[in-house]
Amino acid sequence: MNALSGPALSRRSLLGGGGALILSFSLAPRSALSQSEEAQVSGTGPLPGSLSDFPYLDSWIRIDEDDSITVFTGKAELGQGIRTALIQVAAEQLDVDFSRVVLETADTGQTPNEGYTAASHSMSESGTAILNAAAQVRALLIARAADQLGLSADQLTVDDGVITGGGRSLSYGKLVGPDVLHVQAQPQSPIKDPSTNRIIGKAVRRIDIPAKLTGAVAYVQDLRLPGMVHARVVRPPVYGARLTGIDTSEVETMPGVVQVIRDGNYLAVVARGEFQAIQAMRALAAAAEWGGGIALPEKTEIYDVLKRLPSQESVIQEKGSGGGQGTRIEAAYHRPYQLHGSIGPSCAVGHVDGDRLTVWSHTQGVYPDRDAIAEMVRMPPENVRVIHMEGAGCYGHNGADDAAADAALIATKVPGTPVRVQWMREDEHRFEPYGSAMVVEASAALGESGTITDWVYDVWSTPHSTRPGSAGNLLAANLIADPFQADEPISIPQPAGGGDRNAVPGYDFPNSRVTKHFIRSMPLRVSAMRSLGAYMNVFALESFMDELALKAGADPVEFRLKHLSDPRARDVVTTVADRFGWSDWKRKGPGHGRGFAYARYKNLAVYCAVALEIEVEREAGLVRILRAVAATDSGQAVNPDGIRNQTEGGIVQSASWTLYEEVDYSTDEILSRDWASYPIMRFPAVPGAVEVHVIDRPGEPFLGTGEGSQGPTAAAIANAFADATGRRIRDLPLSPEKIRRTLEA
Amino acid sequence: MKILISALVVIVVLAGAALAYALGPSAIATVERPMPESFSGAEVKRGAELARLGYCNTCHTVRGGDPYAGGYAIETSFGTIYSTNITPDEETGIGRWSQEAFSRSLREGLDREGHHLYPAFPYTHFTKLTDQDARALYAFFMTRTPIRRSPRENDLPFPLNWRPVLAGWKLFFFDSGRFEPDGNASDTVNHGAYLVEGLSHCGACHTPRNFLQAEKRDDFLRGGEAEGWTAPAIAGDLPTPKGWTEAGLKSYLTGSFTADHGVAAGPMQPVAENLAAVPAADVEAIAAYVLPKMRSGAGKLAPAAATSEQGGNGNDEGRVLYAGLCASCHEASSPARRAHGMNLADSSALNEATSRNFVNFVLAGVQPPEGRAGSFMPALAGSLTDEQLTVLAAYLRHAKAGLRPWDDLGKTISNVRETMRRADAEPQR
């Protein structure tokens, strides 16, 4: 595994072989190319996916003389199965066996800069780039073979990377010279006819699973370098607190302690043994005195606080002249702060060797994290290498980048010694950037024909991305003696949107006005959490659709179809309705109900509909999900089982968010510090059955899957609850206490 | 064994006395099942609160089963009694019971047909219920979802499986009669007394029982046991070092962690879950009545001898077990301590005369109800051998509570392990 090779090997590979030299050259992003080069590329039309940023084929694919094939992606495996899916794409288009392809994932020393692995973009950006690059490499090699064999291309056949014609064969390895693939991609690619696909579209087993299930080194948490020491960080009790006093002398004499680090308000301890580091950290925490800090808002007033804070208003949809006729109904919906809550607390390993720093991290963006870290430790970016190694699932911007910063900073204090930092559970719970609390107000008019004639929708939210960015977006950089200030957060623009992601309805309403209220300040630290604002907006929008359907006396599925013209949207809706048995469904008794919801993620990615059936245990205030049925259309399905896995997971994760989850805090501190104070779903409560139907669209663009099901699941649960009990809950989560209060009222 | 024999003797004598008495009660005629609409919303709502104050769901619902459909096993020293279906199902539940039959069952311990009920059903307390509350409870139960489920046969030996025997038991141990308010006490305290002595039947667990399973009236709330746990004394001299405050008691009663005492666990956990869902005024009344009875610290057990072999400071093995196993939540420097890991010096379980609660905590753990934040203690049954648990207990008793090791530890450990094995094998719905 390359990620294990460390700085020594990285220098070898970068400075040693010619191929690698070319590789590093071709890693220059397009923005860094000369004007003429850029013109040359853009003159023939836009390149697909991330090829537009990295147009050289050898940025993506390397074939060596020994016929080994290496594919590079700037995306990271986050547990979404991207490693397997990208190899499927490459192997299919290269016409080689699946097992022949080796994939290198995000590493600033090796792979293209594809920014962040986020927003369900991996397949649409990297997958599309590799699809096209591989198809072009194959065509290029066939042309070369035709040339060498004196035959025309259509007289040749390809089998597992061997081109045959006229009784002679040439393998890919024999056809590539050092610079054969160092050519720019063309806008059009000779993609194979999807009906001939043998690897794309198959439920190929994930290549990473057997190793993970038998104890291989699979995560950055498992990385052990020779002489490595362990560090733990002592964090302030609340944002903005200052370290006013500490006597470190006793801690310094504790067994195994190598060094106590104090840099401004940054406090950490390094020890030889991991448990020694934990014990020393506890002692250090007990010895530290903190002062000041920023008061948190009153939790019970958070939604008023959000609406009172200054916000930047922008109308993101203005359709028709407004004021459609009919019965008007209004509703407000609320979402609390929620945790990413990785099962494995964030971890990183840092190593300073001479004037070079290497950091192994489960960051979603090796390049941006590298730049921020370099700025923080005041080193030139080219001397810093960030290598992605998997961590536990992150579901967005969790503690990964901050742990990488911890490892980097601490490594600079113990130069020459590799240092591993793992956050404690309470670090992750209290200091990861949460998913923002949000407020939605919706109003709509229902015409006489039972269709929606007017739609007005407002959403308030604090930011949904505070990723690095500059060094100031790293926790450690805020705490050191010469601190960096956080970047001014930005409002992610439409069509993707941040807090307003999926705020624009995907239905055909004649009049619609949607307004985003972007709150720049952050009462609690927040950033990107899986699906960003879409989770809340789909919850609100699809809950409101059901309220309107009820008002119209219409069946919720019929009512949606009445407002939905996109045939692919209609397909997922009707597929779910059929598979669920919507039209024949019978209520078994009080407390038994069903719910439906649909959304197209970001209005431009995966289509997903969810129907589910629940039973409400009134006494305990619990919702039991008896079964859930979903359908997804992610465009061309590279690995249907991967799509099912992501969608099943999204449904269960969203069920946990929707039924239980809410960050708890007082004005003094964050109170959610472990799984007892922030409960999530456990086995006895998971659905009885989940079935996912994948609608494959061969030849269509990849749309990305990972964030499609969370919003629809939340709304389907709320809709089922309303169906089962006649009561509507508009404030997340539908917690046991809230359910009980609602039913007893 | 001796107790069992003497019990049998007494029972036979009682049975004779019972005969005459048994002829007394008669059946109350069935009625058409009242329609849910026939009850007022306010009555049903108060009925729901009262049902929680009586913890009816706890004993009349099997884990994960239909609410109030019965079948829950109540282990007694004589055998197992299974709770009945109290949903308004006409065949298997109480759907055809009149208000009169319902009230009589609560207050006299007789079913509709006039059969005596086992006192596992706490009619010895419910007899204090007012007519108004009995009506509200009736309204609540008659508006539940009817579930058809026949009650399971009790598993009791002869002659206890012969219900007229109970008539004799009642003759000795049952005082029928409504609650009498104390003219000198406030309305709040009187309401608290009404709940504690009546509907909330605190004494059913917290009062010691005699060998015929009747509560010893003279020792009201002086500590009993329930489901293998010690129900600590509420009244009198308590062994816990820290005093109770009204705020602390209310918070404990509603399931919150209280740093001075710990958290409701074992059979007290469902009690607290129910009390968390009733009007604050009811919990306040309970606290107001109970608090003056609690003399914390006054019952502190005799301190450990300085040279105690097992528990002494030389018990390094115990200290090490504590450091590796407990300290991550229970040490002052632990961040979990603030949330729900208590200072064990203050722990009620550790300061009790018996080791039952301590052993239950350690082996079976505590988990908050599904989806709710709360105290968490992992189950450590597989982690510790009996010997290690003995050493750890001795260390904690000495180092944290300053007390002698428990004498009953070995027996308790095997009892709790046996109970856990049985619960594991118990078929659930």
Place this chain on the structure above:
Amino acid sequence: MTRFTVNDRPFSTETDVETPLLYVLRNELELNGAKFGCGLGQCGACTVLLDGEAVFSCLIPLAALEGRNVTTLEGLGTIDDPGPVQAAFIEEQAAQCGYCIPGMIMRTQGMLNRNPAPSEREIREHLNPNLCRCGTHMRILRAARRAAGKPAGDQAALAERSAT
């Protein structure tokens, strides 16, 4: 000096006896299966078998291990020859990020050691101590059923639950 066996091989260490087993497994034996998740016994990522029973290795000090037998993920099988429970998880593709899965496998093994024919309810109750955040639960349940020799699918489990 603490002596115990790990995956049937004798092991001894001079490490401070307060140290929880997890850190010794990971850093001295370089076994990756048991993961740090919370250090509080709340998530089960660190689950191993101790004398055949599933326990939290983050909470068990060396001092409690003298003479006892520890089994880790690595003791159940290898990548080339996975044990039956591992094979069931691979068969069901029961992983997303996979971080919690070693603990799930050990918990399942612990359950089967005690109860070779668990009901659906028992499987869910036994897995209760272990958390997954990716939402892989449905697949983990299928894998556990498969490992127990039951029909793996959700529908069979639903049918079993409604029948009892």
